[in-house]
Amino acid sequence: MSKREKLRKERDYDAYVKQxxxxxxxxxxxxxxxxxxxxxxxxxxxxxxxxxxxxxxxKDVSTAxxxxxxxxxxxxxxxxxxxxxxxxxxxxxxxxxxxxxxxIVAPAMEFKREGYIFGIGAKMFIxxxxxxxxGFGSSVLVGLIYLLINK
Amino acid sequence: xxxxxxxxxxxxxxxIGQLLIDGTKLTSAHVLVLFVTLGVVLTAIGVYEPIVKYxxxxxxxxxxGFGYALAKGAIKGAKEGGILGAFTGGVESGAGxxxxxxxxxxxxxxxxxxxxxx
Numbered sequence: 001m002s003k004r005e006k007l008r009k010e011r012d013y014d015a016y017v018k019q020x021x022x023x024x025x026x027x028x029x030x031x032x033x034x035x036x037x038x039x040x041x042x043x044x045x046x047x048x049x050x051x052x053x054x055x056x057x058x059k060d061v062s063t064a065x066x067x068x069x070x071x072x073x074x075x076x077x078x079x080x081x082x083x084x085x086x087x088x089x090x091x092x093x094x095x096x097x098x099x100x101x102x103x104i105v106a107p108a109m110e111f112k113r114e115g116y117i118f119g120i121g122a123k124m125f126i127x128x129x130x131x132x133x134x135g136f137g138s139s140v141l142v143g144l145i146y147l148l149i150n151k
Numbered sequence: 152x153x154x155x156x157x158x159x160x161x162x163x164x165x166x167i168g169q170l171l172i173d174g175t176k177l178t179s180a181h182v183l184v185l186f187v188t189l190g191v192v193l194t195a196i197g198v199y200e201p202i203v204k205y206x207x208x209x210x211x212x213x214x215x216g217f218g219y220a221l222a223k224g225a226i227k228g229a230k231e232g233g234i235l236g237a238f239t240g241g242v243e244s245g246a247g248x249x250x251x252x253x254x255x256x257x258x259x260x261x262x263x264x265x266x267x268x269x
Contacts, residue, residue, distance in 0.1 A: 026173055033169035034162035037213065041161025042154050044208035049153075062211060062220060063247035069212065070248060074255040078263035091168030094179045095186060095213045096161070097248065103183065104252055108260030120260045127180050128252065131214075135187040135221050136242055142195040143225035143237025 029090050036085065036092030044069060044096075066097055073098030077105040103127035153207050160206025164213040183214060190218020191241075195226070220244045 047068055051061040073096075076082040082102050086093040093099055108124035125132075168182045177185070193199040199219050203210040210216055221241040228240015242249075 026170075029169050029173055030166050033165040037165025037168075038158035038162030038209070041157045041206075041209040041212045044161075044212035045154055045157040048208050059244070063244075065208070065212075066217075066220075066248040067251040070251040071255045074252070074259040078259035080263075080266035083266075091172055091179070091182065092162075092165045094182065095165045095168040097212055097214065097217060100183070100214065100217070100248075101252055101256060103180075104256035105259045105263075106265075108256060109263060109265045112260060112264070116261075120257060124253075124256050124260060127183060128256075130180065130184050131187050132249065134184050135191065135218055135245070138188050138191040138218070139221035139225040139241030139245075140238055142191055142222050143229040143240055144234070145195070146226050146229045147234065147237055 032089050033092035033095075036089035037096055038092075040069075040092075040096040040098055069097050070101040073101030074105045077102045078109070100128060100131065103131075156205060157207045157209035157212075160202065160209030161213055162209075164210070164215065186214040187218040187221075190215030191222040192218075194219045194222035217245065217248065220248075 044065055047065045048061055051064050056064065073082065076085075076098075082093065082098070083106060086099075086102065093102070104124045104127070107126045108120045111119040111123035113119060114123070164186075168186065171177050171182050171185070172179055190199060193202075193215065199210070199215065199222075203216070203219060211219065221244060224244025225237055225241035228236030228238075228243065230236070232239070
């Protein structure tokens with residue numbers, strides 16, 4: 001096969017791939033993400049209001065709300081509902097804190113057969129690990145920079 | 152009214168995430184990491200606090216809100232406890248969520264099995 005022929009074939013193939021790759025349905029995805037993400041936040045607001053009426057401090061309210069939402073995210077992932085929702089909702093189910101719980105439970109369940117240490121114990125952090133590394137890391141950095149500026 | 156604000160602010164943050172996933176080469180894992188870090192940075196430069204004031208849970212429930220809690224804790228820690236506080240402050244204010252994620256995540260993974268995909 002001559003070089004030119006080969007190049008032409010490659011170009012044809014690229015065009016073919018481009019044509020066959022499904023285009024993301026932007027508008028539909030955005031509407032789903034907005035509605036589902038928004039509703040999860042409304043649930044969070046409801047939980048916040050309930051605890052605020054119990055005269056808890058702002059910090060305690062925030063911790064309690066996070067714990068409850070994480071429980072719900074983990075539970076609904078366990079019974080298989082959350083991932084079904086996630087197929088349509090996309091970022092609407094990933095970005096809220098319930099999605100963080102989902103990112104722990106889903107791989108942990110998937111790798112259960114590899115055992116309780118290297119299966120569940122290790123794989124539950126396959127996505128949550130990076131989040132904690134960069135979250136904790138940058139927060140310590142912010143604290144140190146704050147000290148430097150205010151010295 | 153605060154429910155509507157929470158809905159809109161939370162929804163818009165999710166839209167940004169969706170556009171990043173659909174429009175760029177970033178995966179959902181990238182978006183998770185990016186949003187938490189962004190939450191920390193935006194809080195540090197004072198941009199995220201007003202969003203939280205306006206949107207309530209709409210700003211604190213999405214992952215940048217987790218970053219917001221971390222950064223706020225780190226700054227408060229640094230203010231009160233110097234270098235030690237800078238190290239412990241952020242992790243402390245995220246501790247409840249992380250502990251819950253570990254405990255419930257482990258329990259659910261032990262109890263339930265993945266649903267077979269059709």
